[in-house]
Amino acid sequence: MTKLLEVKGLTAAYGQVRVLHGLDFSLEEGGVTTLLGANGAGKTTTLRAICGMVKSGGEILFEGKNILGKSTEDVARLGVAHIPEGRGTFTRMTVEENLQLGAITRRDKQNIAKDIDKMYDHFPRLKQRRTQQAGTLSGGEQQMLSIARALMLRPRLMLLDEPSFGLAPMLVREMFDILTALNRDEKASMLIVEQNAALALGIADEAYLLETGSIVMSGPAKQIGADENVRRSYLGY
Amino acid sequence: MELLTQQVLAGISTGAIYACMALAVVMIYQAIDHLNFAQGEMAMFSTFIAWQLIEKGVPYWLAFLITLVVSFIGGVAIERIVFKPIEHAPVLSHVVIFIALYSVINSMAGFIWDFTVKSFPSPFGSSPLFGSTLISSHQGGMVAVTLGLLLLLYLFFSYTSVGLAMRAAAANPASARLVGIRVSWMTALGWGMASAIGAIAGMLIAPVVFLEPNMMISILLYGFAGAVLGGLTSPGGAVLGGFAVGIIENLAGTYIPVIGAELKLPIALVVIVVVLVFKPAGLFGRVVVSRV
Amino acid sequence: MSASAHEETVVHHDIGESPEGENRPIARPATPAANAGAGARRIIFLALLAIALVLPMFIKNFVVFQLTQTMVYAIAIVGLNLLTGFNGQFSLGHSAFYAVGAYTAAIMMEHMGVNYVWTLPVAGVICFILGFLFGLPALRLEGVYLALATFALAAATPQILKLSPLEHWTGGVQGIVITKPDAPFGLPFNQDQWLYYFTLIVGVILYIAAKNLVTSRTGRALMAIRDNPIAARSMGVNTSLYKASAFGLSALYTGIAGALGAIIVQFVAPDSFTLTLSIGFLVGLVVGGVGWLPGALFGGAFLLFVPNIAEGVSKGLSGAVYGLLLIAIIYVMPSGLAGFIQAVVGKLRGK
Numbered sequence: 001m002t003k004l005l006e007v008k009g010l011t012a013a014y015g016q017v018r019v020l021h022g023l024d025f026s027l028e029e030g031g032v033t034t035l036l037g038a039n040g041a042g043k044t045t046t047l048r049a050i051c052g053m054v055k056s057g058g059e060i061l062f063e064g065k066n067i068l069g070k071s072t073e074d075v076a077r078l079g080v081a082h083i084p085e086g087r088g089t090f091t092r093m094t095v096e097e098n099l100q101l102g103a104i105t106r107r108d109k110q111n112i113a114k115d116i117d118k119m120y121d122h123f124p125r126l127k128q129r130r131t132q133q134a135g136t137l138s139g140g141e142q143q144m145l146s147i148a149r150a151l152m153l154r155p156r157l158m159l160l161d162e163p164s165f166g167l168a169p170m171l172v173r174e175m176f177d178i179l180t181a182l183n184r185d186e187k188a189s190m191l192i193v194e195q196n197a198a199l200a201l202g203i204a205d206e207a208y209l210l211e212t213g214s215i216v217m218s219g220p221a222k223q224i225g226a227d228e229n230v231r232r233s234y235l236g237y
Numbered sequence: 238m239e240l241l242t243q244q245v246l247a248g249i250s251t252g253a254i255y256a257c258m259a260l261a262v263v264m265i266y267q268a269i270d271h272l273n274f275a276q277g278e279m280a281m282f283s284t285f286i287a288w289q290l291i292e293k294g295v296p297y298w299l300a301f302l303i304t305l306v307v308s309f310i311g312g313v314a315i316e317r318i319v320f321k322p323i324e325h326a327p328v329l330s331h332v333v334i335f336i337a338l339y340s341v342i343n344s345m346a347g348f349i350w351d352f353t354v355k356s357f358p359s360p361f362g363s364s365p366l367f368g369s370t371l372i373s374s375h376q377g378g379m380v381a382v383t384l385g386l387l388l389l390l391y392l393f394f395s396y397t398s399v400g401l402a403m404r405a406a407a408a409n410p411a412s413a414r415l416v417g418i419r420v421s422w423m424t425a426l427g428w429g430m431a432s433a434i435g436a437i438a439g440m441l442i443a444p445v446v447f448l449e450p451n452m453m454i455s456i457l458l459y460g461f462a463g464a465v466l467g468g469l470t471s472p473g474g475a476v477l478g479g480f481a482v483g484i485i486e487n488l489a490g491t492y493i494p495v496i497g498a499e500l501k502l503p504i505a506l507v508v509i510v511v512v513l514v515f516k517p518a519g520l521f522g523r524v525v526v527s528r529v
Numbered sequence: 530m531s532a533s534a535h536e537e538t539v540v541h542h543d544i545g546e547s548p549e550g551e552n553r554p555i556a557r558p559a560t561p562a563a564n565a566g567a568g569a570r571r572i573i574f575l576a577l578l579a580i581a582l583v584l585p586m587f588i589k590n591f592v593v594f595q596l597t598q599t600m601v602y603a604i605a606i607v608g609l610n611l612l613t614g615f616n617g618q619f620s621l622g623h624s625a626f627y628a629v630g631a632y633t634a635a636i637m638m639e640h641m642g643v644n645y646v647w648t649l650p651v652a653g654v655i656c657f658i659l660g661f662l663f664g665l666p667a668l669r670l671e672g673v674y675l676a677l678a679t680f681a682l683a684a685a686t687p688q689i690l691k692l693s694p695l696e697h698w699t700g701g702v703q704g705i706v707i708t709k710p711d712a713p714f715g716l717p718f719n720q721d722q723w724l725y726y727f728t729l730i731v732g733v734i735l736y737i738a739a740k741n742l743v744t745s746r747t748g749r750a751l752m753a754i755r756d757n758p759i760a761a762r763s764m765g766v767n768t769s770l771y772k773a774s775a776f777g778l779s780a781l782y783t784g785i786a787g788a789l790g791a792i793i794v795q796f797v798a799p800d801s802f803t804l805t806l807s808i809g810f811l812v813g814l815v816v817g818g819v820g821w822l823p824g825a826l827f828g829g830a831f832l833l834f835v836p837n838i839a840e841g842v843s844k845g846l847s848g849a850v851y852g853l854l855l856i857a858i859i860y861v862m863p864s865g866l867a868g869f870i871q872a873v874v875g876k877l878r879g880k
Contacts, residue, residue: 073413076417082415090408104398104401330859333811344852507685510681
């Protein structure tokens with residue numbers, strides 16, 4: 001069956017500066033793939049390229065169709081939910097409005113209210129704060145909100161950029177548990193970009209290691225996690 | 238005390254004008270996150286179009302409706318043609334474009350319709366309201382329409398999807414795109430709506446101040462002042478701010494001896510600035526706590 | 530992590546917004562000549578200076594007068610650039626400082642019989658103090674609020690100048706007529722030529738001073754405050770002092786420009802210093818390039834010549850022509866001349 005996402009020879013540049021030098025990777029439906037690498041390796045750029053936020057070349061096949069060159073909003077409307085670095089919360093709007101915004105392009109209006117309730121079941125703390133301005137939430141709560149907002153799209157694919165960033169370890173653990181559950185129960189397909197390699201490898205099926213804009217290693221997550229060099233450089237032991 | 242009451246009432250009735258304008262200002266600010274300096278000129282131009290239609294014999298309410306539609310289209314057109322090409326330019330360049338737009342529209346109006354003062358009819362008549370000589374039925378109508386418009390806008394922004402999308406697009410265009418909102422359409426829509434509201438404001442104001450190309454200059458400024466005083470994010474605050482500005486202006490003119498008619502404007506602005514120094518978000522603006 | 534309260538309409542950094550979201554800079558600082566290298570810049574500067582020195586010999590007096598006026602505007606724009614371009618404080622009120630400088634010169638020359646040369650430093654000092662004092666309460670205001678406050682200043686200025694109690698000094702609505710000075714030491718220049726050279730000298734000195742300021746530690750502090758005031762403060766920069774001083778310095782430049790302007794035009798009157806002038810400075814600033822000092826000359830020229838050109842094209846539609854020309858310039862150079870040169874230099878260097 002066709003892969004959900006297939007990227008071939010992806011290049012990207014900021015102005016004159018080439019940041020990605022021809023990436024090849026793919027993601028199966030229902031799978032979790034992680035892109036690992038140090039700061040500046042090009043992980044965020046990769047996600048942004050998929051969403052049409054940066055000048056790119058090559059091929060990005062989503063459900064078999066090339067989406068390179070599509071605008072960000074068109075890619076979103078195809079069912080790709082991108083949770084950016086910094087979470088991208090609508091800080092001036094309430095929690096509830098943020099969730100509504102997640103679903104704003106959906107045609108099946110009648111199910112939206114039900115989905116919002118489902119989100120509140122997943123994330124009770126958000127329910128407590130539903131009428132609060134999103135900007136007043138803590139980092140962990142905003143991260144929950146951003147995941148919930150992405151889910152409101154009923155996405156075919158979720159792109160998560162550094163979900164552990166700035167969060168206390170316990171919260172990070174909680175969040176990755178939620179992501180694991182989502183993948184298992186809702187069959188949510190995810191492409192996760194992470195600096196915290198241990199966590200990401202714990203949840204992913206496939207892993208790709210990025211170094212200065214090129215993929216230097218790829219394979220099943222367990223295999224990558226067991227590799228000597230990876231362990232020493234990225235896992236700390 | 239008699240004088241004070243009189244001046245306050247007079248302030249409220251001129252304040253209705255500013256409130257209307259302030260509403261249009263906040264409207265476009267919500268839609269595009271910019272203050273539109275050419276708003277007054279666009280309103281003035283729309284009012285001239287209405288005037289022209291009425292001169293040609295078109296009945297008032299039909300002319301009103303046609304003007305609204307034309308203004309809406311005009312607003313969208315200006316956004317698409319003038320602003321879209323430079324959407325990534327720095328903020329100050331945008332400000333300069335607004336200035337240029339002001340110049341173009343003002344000049345064209347003067348060229349087409351010249352600078353002689355014209356009268357503009359009111360659908361409410363001009364008899365004294367409730368027997369008081371200070372507020373005429375037209376001014377009462379102005380207040381009513383402004384409040385009615387305010388209610389409609391509140392409902393639109395708070396309870397419709399389009400309204401929510403527009404707010405999101407203005408507040409955080411990048412995130413809005415990520416949820417699939419077509420930000421540039423929202424911006425165009427916002428311009429159209431603001432243009433139409435400005436037209437309503439112009440058509441309400443013209444019967445009082447008389448129609449000529451420079452009629453909106455000080456009104457726009459008072460409208461800005463009212464909007465800022467009320468808090469740029471609060472349409473209700475803007476309306477209240479507009480009324481407040483009217484009252485302040487009148488009281489300043491009456492009670493501060495050195496002030497002639499010309500200094501009323503700067504004094505009103507000074508009062509507002511002083512308020513802002515103590516309440517930076519305006520009287521009704523929401524203070525956002527941001528984490529650094 | 531600290532939380533700080535901002536009102537909604539202030540552009541602020543917070544981790545909730547994605548990079549392109551709300552944090553559009555007030556201007557993209559341009560350094561087009563940085564690539565060209567200091568040597569090339571110096572050559573260009575000296576070449577322009579040489580041309581400027583020789584020019585009056587070859588052109589009509591009226592054009593000399595116009596060029597002098599251009600330089601005067603350029604000085605004012607440099608002042609505005611220091612405040613808005615390098616320190617991020619938006620001002621629509623600089624016509625007020627220009628007016629103060631102009632009237633200072635007029636009053637000193639006509640009522641006190643002081644030599645015109647001394648009016649410049651006095652105008653500068655007075656304007657610095659006024660600017661600094663205005664800058665203090667302005668510390669609390671940002672963006673649109675500062676715009677409104679400075680707008681009020683500009684709008685009030687002509688009215689204040691017309692106030693009857695001050696008429697003895699200001700000449701009320703009629704204003705003051707100034708006697709044009711002659712060239713000193715019997716130099717073989719007529720009045721217009723001498724004033725051209727005088728303005729040129731003052732302009733070059735002020736420009737070099739500004740250049741040194743922005744490349745110094747102080748300049749970097751100013752720019753740090755513009756780009757990220759919270760970070761600047763946490764690094765120990767006394768933002769309040771710098772911001773108020775920036776206002777003062779900016780006013781100083783504009784005040785000196787005003788004094789020069791008055792001397793050249795030989796006349797000051799309240800209605801010469803309206804909001805339109807402030808807006809003109811802003812337009813000149815943007816057209817030249819915000820955050821790029823040399824652009825001021827281009828901006829000054831635009832301010833002086835383009836309205837005339839517009840009127841020449843069509844008397845009745847001069848405003849429309851002016852507006853269209855302005856829009857056209859911004860389309861071609863969205864970041865002013867600075868951005869344009871930067872783009873051209875970039876293309877010339879190849880990809």
